[in-house]
Amino acid sequence: MRKKIGVYVCHCGVNISATVDIEKVCKLASGLPGVAAAKDYTYLCSDPGQELIKKDIKELGLEKVVIAACSPRMHEQTFRGTCEEAELNPYCLEMANIREQCSWVHKEKDKATRKAAALISASVAKASLLEPLSEKEVDVIPKALVIGGGISGIQSSLDIADAGFGVYLVEKDPSIGGHMAQLDKTFPTLDCSACILTPKMVDVYRHPNIELLTYCEVISVDGFIGNFKVKVRKKPRYVNINKCNGCGACAEACLLKGRIASEFEAGMGKRGAIYVPFPQAVPLVYTIDSEKCLFLRKGKCGKSPACKAACGPEAIDFEQKEEIIELEIGTIVVATGFDVFPAKEKPEYGYDAYSNVITGLEFERLSSASGPTFGKIKIGGKEPEDVVFIQCVGSRDKELGNEYCSRVCCMYTAKQAHLVREKLPNANITVFYIDVRAFGKGFEEFYDRVKKEGIIYRRGNASEVYRRGEKLIVRAEDTLLGEALEVETDLVVLSTGLVQRDVGELKNALRLSQSSDRFFLEAHPKLRPMDTATAGVYLAGCCQGPKDIPDSVAQASGAAAKAIVPLATGKVKIDPIISFVDENICRGCGICITTCPYDAIELKEITRDGYPVEVAFVNDVLCKGCGACVASCLSGAIQQRSFTDEQILSQITALGVE
Amino acid sequence: MRNIQKIIKDGARKAVARDDVKYVLGWTPGYGFRVSPFFARTAEDTERLIFSPLCANNLTIYLTLQEKLPLPKAAALDKRKIALFVKGCDSRAVIQLIAERGISRDELVILGVPCGGVIDISKLEAKFPQAIKVEAVEEGEKLSLKVDGKSQEIPKEDILLKKCSLCEYPNPLIYDVLLGEEKQKKTKDYQGISTFEEKSPNEKWTYWGDKFARCIRCYACRNICPLCYCDSCILDKLSPQWIRRSVNLSENTVFQLLRTFHLTGRCIGCGECERACPMGIPVGELNRKLEKDVRELFAYEPGIDIEEKSLLSQFKPEDSEDFIL
Numbered sequence: 001m002r003k004k005i006g007v008y009v010c011h012c013g014v015n016i017s018a019t020v021d022i023e024k025v026c027k028l029a030s031g032l033p034g035v036a037a038a039k040d041y042t043y044l045c046s047d048p049g050q051e052l053i054k055k056d057i058k059e060l061g062l063e064k065v066v067i068a069a070c071s072p073r074m075h076e077q078t079f080r081g082t083c084e085e086a087e088l089n090p091y092c093l094e095m096a097n098i099r100e101q102c103s104w105v106h107k108e109k110d111k112a113t114r115k116a117a118a119l120i121s122a123s124v125a126k127a128s129l130l131e132p133l134s135e136k137e138v139d140v141i142p143k144a145l146v147i148g149g150g151i152s153g154i155q156s157s158l159d160i161a162d163a164g165f166g167v168y169l170v171e172k173d174p175s176i177g178g179h180m181a182q183l184d185k186t187f188p189t190l191d192c193s194a195c196i197l198t199p200k201m202v203d204v205y206r207h208p209n210i211e212l213l214t215y216c217e218v219i220s221v222d223g224f225i226g227n228f229k230v231k232v233r234k235k236p237r238y239v240n241i242n243k244c245n246g247c248g249a250c251a252e253a254c255l256l257k258g259r260i261a262s263e264f265e266a267g268m269g270k271r272g273a274i275y276v277p278f279p280q281a282v283p284l285v286y287t288i289d290s291e292k293c294l295f296l297r298k299g300k301c302g303k304s305p306a307c308k309a310a311c312g313p314e315a316i317d318f319e320q321k322e323e324i325i326e327l328e329i330g331t332i333v334v335a336t337g338f339d340v341f342p343a344k345e346k347p348e349y350g351y352d353a354y355s356n357v358i359t360g361l362e363f364e365r366l367s368s369a370s371g372p373t374f375g376k377i378k379i380g381g382k383e384p385e386d387v388v389f390i391q392c393v394g395s396r397d398k399e400l401g402n403e404y405c406s407r408v409c410c411m412y413t414a415k416q417a418h419l420v421r422e423k424l425p426n427a428n429i430t431v432f433y434i435d436v437r438a439f440g441k442g443f444e445e446f447y448d449r450v451k452k453e454g455i456i457y458r459r460g461n462a463s464e465v466y467r468r469g470e471k472l473i474v475r476a477e478d479t480l481l482g483e484a485l486e487v488e489t490d491l492v493v494l495s496t497g498l499v500q501r502d503v504g505e506l507k508n509a510l511r512l513s514q515s516s517d518r519f520f521l522e523a524h525p526k527l528r529p530m531d532t533a534t535a536g537v538y539l540a541g542c543c544q545g546p547k548d549i550p551d552s553v554a555q556a557s558g559a560a561a562k563a564i565v566p567l568a569t570g571k572v573k574i575d576p577i578i579s580f581v582d583e584n585i586c587r588g589c590g591i592c593i594t595t596c597p598y599d600a601i602e603l604k605e606i607t608r609d610g611y612p613v614e615v616a617f618v619n620d621v622l623c624k625g626c627g628a629c630v631a632s633c634l635s636g637a638i639q640q641r642s643f644t645d646e647q648i649l650s651q652i653t654a655l656g657v658e
Numbered sequence: 659m660r661n662i663q664k665i666i667k668d669g670a671r672k673a674v675a676r677d678d679v680k681y682v683l684g685w686t687p688g689y690g691f692r693v694s695p696f697f698a699r700t701a702e703d704t705e706r707l708i709f710s711p712l713c714a715n716n717l718t719i720y721l722t723l724q725e726k727l728p729l730p731k732a733a734a735l736d737k738r739k740i741a742l743f744v745k746g747c748d749s750r751a752v753i754q755l756i757a758e759r760g761i762s763r764d765e766l767v768i769l770g771v772p773c774g775g776v777i778d779i780s781k782l783e784a785k786f787p788q789a790i791k792v793e794a795v796e797e798g799e800k801l802s803l804k805v806d807g808k809s810q811e812i813p814k815e816d817i818l819l820k821k822c823s824l825c826e827y828p829n830p831l832i833y834d835v836l837l838g839e840e841k842q843k844k845t846k847d848y849q850g851i852s853t854f855e856e857k858s859p860n861e862k863w864t865y866w867g868d869k870f871a872r873c874i875r876c877y878a879c880r881n882i883c884p885l886c887y888c889d890s891c892i893l894d895k896l897s898p899q900w901i902r903r904s905v906n907l908s909e910n911t912v913f914q915l916l917r918t919f920h921l922t923g924r925c926i927g928c929g930e931c932e933r934a935c936p937m938g939i940p941v942g943e944l945n946r947k948l949e950k951d952v953r954e955l956f957a958y959e960p961g962i963d964i965e966e967k968s969l970l971s972q973f974k975p976e977d978s979e980d981f982i983l
Contacts, residue, residue, distance in 0.1 A: 585890040589758045594971035603759075610729025614759070632971055634920050635888035636895065649898045 003036040005127055006062040007120060008053055010044040010069035012099055019103040021113040025068070028117045032124045036060050045075050050082045057086035064127040068096040068120045089132030091576065091642060096123035118655050125654035129647045133576035138621055140226035140566045141330040145170065147218055147506070150178020151549060152541025152556040153335035154200050159560035160333075161209035165567045168327055169204060170232055171214045173263075175281035176201055178337055182264060182361060184368040184375075186549055187415040188446030193549075194280060194370065201282040215287060219324070221332070221509040224621040225536025226572045228329040236320040238288035238296065239274070243315035246284035250274045250307035250316065260292050268358075268365040269372030274307045274316075279370065288316075331536045331563040334510060334520065335556060338498040338542035341394025341402070349390065349494055350465040354472060355380065357465060357492040359393075360412055367419050377423050377491075384427060384490035387420050388474045389413045390462045391433040395497030404517040406497030407546040410437045413495045414450045421453045429455045430487055432462045432476050440548065458485075465492055498546040510537050511598060519545045530559040533624070534598070535572070538562045577642045578623035579630055581616045585637035588614035592629035592638055598622050601629060662709055662771075662838050666743065669769050669837040670704040673741035679767055683720055683742035685713040691779055691792045695720060709743070709838075711794045711801055714776040714819065716928045717742050718751040721761050722887035739765055745773035746841075747821075749830035750926035750961030751884040756832075757964050758924070760887055770833030772841045775814060775822030777801070780938075782817060820850075821929040821942065831962060848950045854943065866911070872937040873910040875903075879931035879941050880917055885924050892916075918944040923952050923969025926961035955981070 007029040011017035022040045029038035037056055041049045044067060056062055065088065067079050072095040080090035098116040106112040142165050146157045149171030157169045169176070181201075183193035204210055215235045222229045251257065254272035261267045264277040273293040274286050288296065288307075295301035295318060308316045340361050343351035351357045356379045358366070369375035377383060391413055395406040410433070417429050436457070438447040451457060462476040471488040478485055500518040507514070511534045513521040520543050523531035530538045540559035541552040566572050583606055593601045593616065600622035603614040616629075616638060629638050636645060670682045681699045684707040688694035693712045697720075698704045721740060729735065744752055749770060755761050774796045782792060786805050793804040801817060803810040815823055828841035857865060880886045880893070892900055893913065901916070902909050917931075918941075925945040932942035952958050955978045958969045 585888075587760070587887070587889050589760065589968075591758070591968045591971050594967045609726060610731070610733070611726060611735065632968075634892075635890055636892045637890075646898045 002063075003034055004061065004063035005032075005034045005036060005066060005124055006053065006056050006060065006064070007032070007035055007038040007066045007068065007124060008044055008049075009038070009040040009098075009116075009120070010049070010067070011040065011042045012069060012103075013042065016069070016099050016103040016116075019106055019109055019112045020098060020116045021109060024113055025098075025116050025120060029066075029068075029120050029124070032121055034064075034128050035124060036062060044069055045078050050078075050085075053079070053082050054086040057083065057088050062088065064092045064094070064130055066094050066096060066120065066123045066127050068098045068116065068123070070099040071095075071097045071101075089134075091133040092127070092130050094123045094127040094130060096120045122651040122654040125650040126647045129644075129650055130642060133641055135576050136574040136620055137571045138224075138226050138574065140570050140572055141228075141328050142166065142567050142570070143168065143327075143329055144331050144333060144563050144567060145218075145228070145230055145327060145329045146333045146335060146540075148178070148335035148337055148541070148543070149173070149176030149204075149212075149214065150335060150337045150541060150552075151180040151197060151200075152337070152543075152552045152559075153178070153333070154197075154204055155553045155556035156333045156335060156540050156560040156563070157204055157210050158200065158207065159557050160564055160567075161207045163560075163564045163568070165209065165330075165564065167207075167210045168232075168329070169210055169212050170216050170218055171212070172217050173277065174215050174237070174275075174285070174287040175277045175283070176204060176212070176214060177278070177280075177282070179361070180549060181278060181280075182266065182364055182368075184364045184371075185415060185419065187411040188440075188442040190415070190418075194368075198280045198282075201280070205282045212283065213325070214283060216325075218506055218509065220505075224619070225534075226330050226566055227621075228332060228536065230327045230329050230332075232325045232327060234323040234325055236290070236322050237285070238290065238293075238316065238318055238320050239286045240315045240317050240320075241283060241285045243313045244285045244311075245313055245315075246276065246286065247312065248276075248286075249310040249312065250286055251276070253306040253310035255294060255301060255306060256292060260289065265365045265372055266359070266362045268362050286315075330567050331538070332510065333538050333540050333556075333559045333563050334512070334532075334543055335540040335559075336501060336503050336506070336543040338546065339501040341406075341496040341499050343393060343494050343496050345400060346393055346494075348464050349393065349462070349492070350467075350472075351494060354465070354467060354492075356384075356472060356490060357494065359494050359496045360409065360416065361496065363416050363493045367416070367423070375423075377420060379491050382490070383424055386428045386471075386487070386489040387417075387424075387430070387491045387493065388462075388472075388487055388489040389417060389429070389431040389493045389495060390465075390474070391431065391495040392461060393494040393496045394499065396434060402497065402499065402517070404546070405437060407437070408548045409495040409497055411440070411443055411446070411548065413493075414438075414447050416493060417455045418450045418453060421450075421455060430474075430489075431455060431457045432474070433457060433459060434461055435459075440550070498542060500543070503543075510534060512537070515545075517545065519543065530555060530562050535624075536563075536566060574621050575625060577625045577640065578620055579618050579625065579627070579638050579640045581618060582637045582639070583615045584608070585635050586615040587635055587637070588616065589634070590616070591632045591634070592616050595628045595632040597626065597628065598624050600624070665837045666709045666769075666771060667704055667707055669835055670698055670707050670741070670743075671701050673767050673769060673835075674698055674701060674704055676739075676741075676767070678738050679741050680736065680738040681740065682707070682769070683717045683740060684769075685709060685715065685717075685743065687793075690790060691782055707743075709771055711775060711777045711796050711818075712792070713745075714779075714933060716745075716748045716751055716882075716884055716930050718744065718748050718755065718884035718928075719882060719930070721752075721755065721766075722884070739767050741767035741769060743769045743771055743837075744830050744833065745771055745776075746825065746827040746829050746831070747773075747926065747928040748884075749832050750827060751928055753832050753964050754885055754924060754926050754961040755887075757960075757966050758885075758968065760885075763964065766834075768830070768833045768835075770830030770836045772829045772836070772838050773822075773825075774828060774841050775818040775825060777817050778819040785812075785817070819929060819933065821927060821932075832964070848946065850943065851947050851950050855947070866914075867907060869939045870910045870914055871907050872939055873905070873914065874937060875905045875910060875913060876936065878934040878936060882930045882934040883921070884928065884930070885921060885926070886917075914939075914941065914944065917941075918948060921945055922948050923956075923958060924960050925949055 026038045084090045096119045144160045146169045157167045161167045220231045257272035258270040262269045262271040290296045295305045365371040438444040460477045460479040464475045474487045515521045538559040540556040604617040685693045686696035686706045789805045826846045
């Protein structure tokens with residue numbers, strides 16, 4: 001047998017050498033079949049460590065390299081680079097994990113040494129069967145898709161567009177702006193939310209690189225990084241957006257004016273069947289609510305639709321149909337946002353029963369100068385004398401399955417309490433909390449300030465809200481005093497948390513996973529917080545987990561930077577460790593197709609012995625090398641490169657299992 | 659009741675007369691007690707077809723078993739359909755084959771025959787050790803046998819295959835033509851399986867060790883299985899060699915377990931493996947155990963719906979995970 005394998009054993013300082021007898025292991029490794037050299041070094045990942053390997057590759061003419069060190073998750077890329085620099089194919093490298101899987105988990109040196117030797121001999125056996133692989137490159141369409149037009153989507157779109165790439169921003173509602181547009185003031189700086197948001201919305205509208213697709217939904221995503229084919233459903237607005245000048249005459253004329261609960265006002269205000277969500281909407285174009293409009297529902301609205309008669313530019317078009325647009329995209333940023341926790345799922349707080357129990361978002365509209373009460377905090381036409389805030393409604397609640405902290409409620413409650421104090425100086429304000437989490441920049445200072453404004457913070461979650469005479473009673477236990485108490489109040493604000501929104505088929509179309517809190521799962525919680533398991537798809541904002549505005553904006557810019565990289569380089573490299581099909585064996589049953597989580601396999605027809613037969617075909621670009629298809633194939637026709645049955649069986653055999 | 663023999667002959671004659679049908683796959687009397695599979699290509703041939711409680715063979719196997727010689731370059735592909743007779747259990751094999759894309763629905767003309775159960779030949783041999791020729795006719799819960807010319811009546815449960823006395827699907831689930839009258843369904847009963855489930859791991863090893871030791875690795879169980887139809891079976895692979903050729907308990911056990919696991923969520927319980935085994939190993943028991951587990955854990959039954967996805971390629975968040983240690 002040709003001796004062309006080099007084995008390098010790392011001490012990892014004392015991480016490995018304290019438990020594994022390196023000298024003994026090297027001696028055993030040098031006697032393994034095919035091994036030309038077995039050497040050790042304190043830190044192989046250091047420069048001199050890598051030099052040692054490079055020198056051997058050149059001088060000994062090594063064809064395969066085995067590194068016995070840490071997990072390949074840590075340094076496989078490093079050592080692949082080392083091989084490449086020494087002009088050896090980077091896929092001729094095999095790592096034996098003798099740190100995480102050996103030295104760190106064992107105490108007895110003798111046994112750990114034997115195990116390390118066994119792991120190395122298995123890697124040597126596999127290395128001798130490794131084959132050089134080459135990386136493919138594909139071109140990238142220099143355009144991005146951003147799904148969701150809240151602050152995260154807006155920020156990502158602007159950043160990508162500013163870098164010089166085309167952006168399609170798809171928003172399901174008639175206007176961009178998202179939840180941020182609904183907020184009154186932002187914590188802890190107390191600047192007006194709409195005032196800082198609307199200039200950005202206008203920037204989006206004006207940006208030459210951004211194509212804004214409002215009142216649209218992504219219905220399917222095909223293809224792969226660099227070459228996504230996306231279908232978007234353009235819902236009919238029944239208003240020609242090129243003609244509408246946003247004058248509002250139609251809304252004034254609508255027979256249902258002021259009779260439909262406004263989504264933007266969180267149900268606190270009313271709108272008509274033809275509406276703009278809010279005066280600064282972008283685009284400022286009216287939309288007819290087809291589920292409410294009398295003419296669209298019943299075919300009849302008075303003698304003739306009043307809106308149509310009122311419209312000067314003749315923009316109203318009841319004949320409009322839904323349209324499907326096809327887009328070609330290089331990378332995708334998902335910024336689908338969140339939903340407010342439905343307060344009715346905590347019936348003990350009486351949200352459904354009492355009109356003076358409201359959610360945090362409803363309070364924002366009540367407090368907003370542009371809201372239905374023009375910023376006056378009035379309930380049933382009266383200013384409340386007593387106000388109670390209940391924190392953690394729908395968050396940190398195992399019974400509901402929402403174990404997580406929604407991260408914004410402590411601070412928005414503090415802000416709202418402050419706003420009440422500002423507007424109603426004599427009101428008695430009580431906040432019930434479990435813990436106050438004031439972790440961000442300026443948060444603790446703000447919380448401290450609010451506490452000094454005569455707002456009573458009582459530790460303990462409220463158990464019940466009920467009516468007694470004119471007043472509402474909040475029953476709770478003060479866990480610091482250890483006593484039960486009842487507080488009379490005129491207004492209860494529930495600090496409702498953030499929950500994942502149902503995005504329907506989009507989740508499957510983008511092949512996104514969810515963590516146990518149901519928010520979308522990032523590729524790595526620490527090191528790849530914007531990436532997903534699907535290459536070319538990135539996450540921004542609350543769809544990945546609850547965030548405040550600064551965090552959403554930061555992540556959105558991060559996701560934009562990530563999405564720009566493939567657009568800027570113009571090429572993406574495809575990992576060659578993927579599956580491949582032996583067409584002579586494949587029976588075309590398609591079990592691999594249903595198993596594949598990435599839709600990377602399809603059937604194609606070939607001719608075998610003159611007969612047309614269908615066999616599986618792996619799309620190199622879509623395949624992520626997860627190996628699920630290999631496990632599912634009954635005839636062993638599908639295999640994964642660098643993990644073929646032969647390679648793995650040789651490893652098992654070397655471990656002494658026959 | 660019209661004579662079933664006439665009904666199936668008529669059905670076969672009509673099918674074979676069609677321009678788009680290659681041949682009709684049915685049963686014909688064979689040697690001794692046995693019934694042979696028969697390929698009827700002409701109207702004359704169809705006269706030789708029969709259907710009786712002796713027709714145990716699941717003919718579905720011949721859909722994938724046929725050896726295809728390389729097609730000469732200029733030759734046109736014979737795109738005609740195959741007509742075949744199926745009993746209830748056989749029809750589930752056809753459904754599973756179609757679901758797995760082993761064959762396409764439009765390549766088939768399915769002639770369904772409701773079945774009241776088929777005879778276990780070993781029981782017949784034990785009862786009539788001297789007999790040379792046997793004919794059988796079903797009469798309700800009894801069978802009327804003609805043993806070497808002499809008529810006999812015998813209760814069904816004394817002589818049917820075990821799987822037939824518990825048959826849930828006596829009537830074909832897929833067919834183009836139904837020949838004969840539908841039969842009464844029975845409830846599936848896994849009693850036999852529960853007794854072996856209750857054994858301790860050691861007892862199970864002993865129980866199966868005794869049986870697997872008898873295996874001569876003739877692969878009859880694999881070869882007769884209508885759902886073991888890979889063009890290249892991993893048992894025959896040399897590189898890597900998953901199972902050695904030697905016949906010993908260790909290799910036999912690996913073979914039997916591999917065969918069973920490859921049929922997880924696919925076995926439709928026709929019992930052909932067990933019937934074909936020359937060593938009398940109850941291989942079907944392993945299949946039934948998996949069938950039971952699959953049904954109880956995932957509420958999944960193969961061979962019912964041609965659109966159904968393979969069990970092992972599906973994942974539902976509510977799937978049972980109790981078995982994960």
